[in-house]
Amino acid sequence: MTFKELDIFFKLCEETNLSNVAKKLNMTQSAISISLNCLEKKLDEKLFDRIGRKLTLNERGRVFKEKSYKPFLELIHAKESFSSDKLKGNLKIASSKTFNSINLSQCIYKFISNHDIHITKHSINTKEILESILNSNVDIGFVESDFNEANIIKEKVANDSLIIVSSNKELTKKEYYIDQLYKYNWLLREKGSATREVFLSKLKYQDEMNISMEISNFEEIKNILLNNKETITCISKLAVKEELENKKLFEIKIKNLNFERELFMVYHKDKYQSKLFLEFTSYMKNCFIEGLN
Secondary structure, X not given: OOHHHHHHHHHHHHOOEHHHHHHHHOOOHHHHHHHHHHHHHHHOOOOEEXXXXXXXEOHHHHHHHHHHHHHHHHHHHHHHHHHHOOOOEEEXXXXXXXXXXXXXXXXXXXXXXXXXXXXXXXXXXXXHHHHHHHOOOOOEEEEOOOOOOOOEEEEEEEEEEEEEEEXXXXXXXXXXXXXXXXXXXXXXXXXXXXXXXXXXXXXXXXHHOOEEEEOOOHHHHHHHHHHOOOEEEEEEOHHHHHHHHOOOOEEEOEOOOOEEEEEEXXXXXXXXXXXXXXXXXXXHHHHHHOOOO
């Protein structure tokens, strides 16, 4: 049953003259009759007795009115509330692991604290995010890999670079060709990670690399690096900004290779852009401009 059908039903409960109700609602009598007939057909019950030109609520109609009036008022309230505050809503967001390490969640929380909204945020790899966007399981995603998918819109939000790091300061004393570092214990992200794919796509003789662990969590990778000088990884420079500044981890200079990349905010091309969607995406782009402070 529709809101319009219920509205007409309750108007008819108050005013039994069909002509008067039609005038109040600025509708024809036939349109009123059609709406009432549709409601009664859905309920498989007559709600009014037709006596002369009047409609009189019958015994079944009185029960229906009693059961449905409170939910109808709640529906009116919800409609009015929804119409008056276009920034209310529930957003589903997913970000790749890189974004978890650059204060993205704090930036999102600041937006939530200023608006009456709810946000569900998942942390998954880039491949899974793109699949979720295509399946409409996520409204907005944040990924660190360029891609070609006609049904997904991508907006660049920042530049990033992958760097080789270790807690072994001795490795910073000279530049290396990447294959000179293959003997160390490499910690790489899991398959499907854009960080891993960008890194490996630039390498030759990958089978000679000593990949000791594949880990999906940045914090775990950093923890192992900090406690084991023989380990090494390729990671987002943004993700280890604090450790580099505090000289806990050190960037190893690589000859003839760079791993520059762009960070993107993504969503489906057919996604309805509500006021909430537009406000949030604009806010997030400003957050990146300001450095996610």
